[in-house]
Amino acid sequence: MNAQIESSAIAPEAPAARSDAERRRGSRAASVGEWLAATRDAVQMLGLSAALWMLYVPHHVVLRSLGPRWGMVWVRCAANMHWLLTFVGAQRSARGAIAAMRPYFECRDSVSQILRRHLLLKHECFARVRVYSLHAADGRESDMQWHCGPESTAALPTGERQRGLVIVGFHFNFFQTFAAGLAKFFPGEDLVQLRYRTSRCVESATSPIVQLALKKAMEADRRAGANVFYIDDVEAIIQLYRLLRHKGAVAVTADGGAAGEFVDVPFFDGTLRVPSGWAKLAAGTKSDVLLICDKELSANSREGLFYNHVACRENTDEAAYRAIAQAIRVLEDRIKEEPWGWHPWQRLRVDVGADGVRRYSLKQYGFDEGTRLQKQARKPEPQTLDASAADRHSCSTAAGQTVERRIAVVANSLPPYRVQLHEELVNSYPQIELWSLTTHSNAYRRWGGLQPPKAIRHVEFGQGEPTNEQPLMRYSLREWRKAGRIIRWLKEQRIDAVLVQGCGDMGRMRIIRWCKANGVECFLTGDFNICSDHHHAPKRWLKRLVYQRAVQWSSGLMPCGQHGLALLHRYGGQAKPAFMFPFAPDVRLFSDPSTESIEAARARFALDPARRRIVYSARLMNAKRPDLAVRAFVEIAGLRPDWDLVMIGDGPLRHEVQALVPGHWKSRVIWTGFLNSVDELAGLYAQCDILLLPSDHEPWGVVVVEAAAAGLAIVASDKVGAAPELVHHGINGAVFKAGDLRLLKESLLAVTAPEHCDAYKKESARIFRNWSRENDAATNFGKALRIAINDQAAAAKRVEETTSACVDDDRRKICVTS
Incomplete structure (x- = not known):
């Protein structure tokens, strides 16, 4: 009995003894580690100091002895020698930093060329300022x-x-x-x-x-x-x-x-x-x-x-x-x-x-990273969320309602229509935590003042990288590495569903593959278009290889329209569940524009209320064919004396396209440039009658949705992604073969005929109402992810509001109600 008592009393002390021993061993190991780290730092500092003494002091002495005239010659020689040493390890940090940031530079110089000019500048700066004081601008010839x-x-x-x-x-x-x-x-x-x-x-x-x-x-x-x-x-x-x-x-x-x-x-x-x-x-x-x-x-x-x-x-x-x-x-x-x-x-x-x-x-001379920061860095209102902001957003969502799912939407950028869509998803499904991840910035620096609202939880992974670089092969490694950062973020945020816009680069393929391997639902979204699926053999084979795997690894398909669905079916998507997820603006701004926006547009562009107008709304670039729009209008202008052409947008072809307008027709073509305000754009649409979009390549065409919501007749090429849904030939407009000037002229003459135009505008409103009821992005989002939309009555009212097309009588528009 006593032995049992003693053993039971002694037994609990054994783990404590072991833990003390482990702590002592851990303390000795930590001490050894600290000693090794201190020794390594001391050796590095000694070597650096010795190298700098051998370079800095003789260099300074040589410059002082040569004087300003010959000293500047020596500076250039020393800078070039320094540059040659960078190929064997010198300035490694500078070379690595420049290489990492080079995609953002506007110059075409290589990393080595940039580094050479950088070293020439630094050596000259050192000599002028630290040695000769040739920067006082006192009139000497060698002064700066x-x-x-x-x-x-x-x-x-x-x-x-x-x-x-x-x-x-x-x-x-x-x-x-x-x-x-x-x-x-x-x-x-x-x-x-x-x-x-x-x-x-x-x-x-x-x-x-x-x-x-x-x-x-x-x-x-x-x-x-x-x-x-x-x-x-x-x-x-x-x-x-x-x-x-x-x-x-x-x-x-x-x-x-x-x-x-x-x-x-x-x-x-x-x-x-x-x-x-x-x-x-x-x-x-x-x-x-x-x-x-x-x-x-x-x-x-x-x-x-x-x-x-x-x-x-x-x-x-x-x-x-x-x-x-x-x-x-x-x-x-x-x-x-x-x-x-x-x-x-x-x-x-x-x-x-x-x-x-x-x-x-x-890194600053004289301070190490630990002592030079007296306070933590503050970021009161960041443009992209950091980890603390993510925690705040998560807490606020959980405080109001239990989070059922955490969903990330991976897009290339956030133009206004995508911001509006994400806000609509957040409002419709408060029980989810929606994150908006962007991999690039807008290629043309449009919408510069647009700041994504906090509600959509924007996280930016590619600030400064234009979207038009995304599919280029030379940026494949950069996109692959970026995808690794995104995947780490998805893991830490415990995301359980991802919507990936497109699959045409290495980064997106890596994300889709990771989702498949880790049981995370992944849906393919984007403005796919089968009309642009015509490539030569090498590119065709590569695209088939990529798209088939992307479709196979995905959980479902969420294209914008029928052209996109046809493309994904071509690459093996027939058996995948499909939900239409179109890009669309806040259509209420176009279906019922404010009187202020209408009057402001009328005053700014001196629009005569008695005249009728064809509007072109796209970037002035080759793929959009602004030249075709202007040529067609010039050829029909004599037959339609009461019609003008409004060119909305800007781009590299502006001066070239402006030169196509003969002098006697210049007063009938209005050039607005790029319109950054959606309200202003809606006010201008309200004073037009026909949208013209003659693109040779148009994956979707948000402007077609805008025009249909505004109740405009539409003339579009057969390459426009939204044409099958919103342009019914001979009913609310015309579809012509891309690039055919003769067919475009005939289409414009038919649609601008007095007996057709107003009827086509009425039909556009009806077609848009039916289409938006069946292809509501928020509703299909819930169906794809199996989540219930919040407040069905409010959702039905929202759909009804977004599918109404109302226009004032003084602008020849008719109110269409359900």
Whole structure:
């Protein structure tokens, strides 16, 4: 009995003893790991310092001994030698960063060419600023001369300022010359350059070469006569506030790496962590903000670029975030144009989060990543959701109603009609958690001000990558890697159903295949069109291979219309469940446009209410055939004297197509350019009678849906994806063979005949009503995913509203009711 008691009392102590031993072993292992890591860092620092001493000090001595004239020749030689070393490992970080960002650049230079120009610029900048001080613009022949472009002159403040001025620059091109160069544009001003923690960096830098470099930078500031303000403590900040409140001017960089507070703002395909202090400084002192940058005119001449569109007057985090985001957008545009001009490529670091967002930051001399950030980066109102935002959205959904399913829609971009569709899905099915993933940005930079609402949970994986690059073979690796980020995100968010728009690139095929392998429902959506399925042998074989597997791996098909369904059936989709999922705008705006939008369009384009109009609404590019539209109208204009042509859209063919209009018909052709506002577009449609879409290639054609909702007669080519559904030949318009000018002329003459046009317009409203009742995207979405639509009565009312076509009598439109 006693033995049993003793054994039972001792037994529980054994696991504790074992756990103590394990903790001791773990502690020893951690200590060894820390020692190895510290040793590795010390060796790396020693090697780097030795290499920099061997390069930096002799280079500096040679430059001082050669003088400015021959020193600049030596600089170019040294830069080229440095560039050759990049092929054996030098500047590895810079090369990798440039290679990763190259798809966003507007120049056609290779990575090596960009890196060479980058190194030439940095070496020249070092010599001019740090060694010779050839940037004071005092009239010497070798000085850097500054000019101001005519477009930038208006941004410069004139007269006596009433507030302080924060001049915000970037580490771009000859950014070190700003203080000297700005003196030319601000005569009499005592400009102050801000340096954050520079002296403290010198004291705490672990590397002697970093100490030397920073000391030389401070000496260069003194030689240049620059009034430099070193921000190292609270007292310095107080003095700075006093300076600005007394209408002083200070210059600071917006993309620095050392600061007390940081914020993550949109930057290419992710976010960039940058200081937020300058924006809060401007807000706290009610100062004006002037952005500055520069570009090369010649070897010794630079053009200053000035921007005054940024303001930060409210002392809130949101106002600071908006100002900083606008400033970094200017930097992003400059990098796209001159990528070699951005200095911090070597210090650029990237971390891909669990949400797929790439977060960039700049490593700063004298600080490691752990100590230089005193606060967590703030992102008050991001354009794309981060992980914390995802949690907030998930909680809000779960708080209101139990989440039945988590569904992701993978699309290339979010134009207005897709945003409207996703909002409709969210409103119809509050029990689901819908995520809108985009893989690219709009190819033509349209709808620049459109911000997706929070309700559709937008996550962007390809900011800055145009959609027209998606199917190109040379971007296959990029799309494959992007799909990997999306898949990781799908796993972490526990998504159980995915709608994938298209299957024509490696990335989408990888996502579809992953869904099949992991039991995640995957539906193929998109504007497929069998009319464009005519390819030569190699491409035809490859497309068959890809599409057959995509259809086989999918759970169901959700094309826009009959042409798309026919294409997917061709590649083995006959046995798959199919649900029509058409792209459509907010048709209520077109069926019942506001009086204000109608009057605004009439006034803006000087439209005579007594005349009738044919409207072309598409981008002016070869596939849309705007030339065919203009040629056909010119040939029938004499027979239809009361008709005009309205050309909505813009594009590369605009000047060429405008030249097709003879001088005596120019007053009858109205060119509107691209219309960014849907309300404005609906107001213009309300004053037209016929939509003309003569495309040689048109996968779907949202404009056809818009025109039908507006009650217009429609003339479209047989390649238009929406034509089988919404254009009934001889009933509400005409369908002609693509590219046939003679048939197009005959179709226009038939539809514009007085006895036909109004009848065709009435039929368009009826056809649209019937089609939308049977092909409602929200209803079919629920059928495909087996979820019940919320509030059947409200849904029926919504369908009825979207299928009505009402037009005022003074615009020759008739109200059609159910």
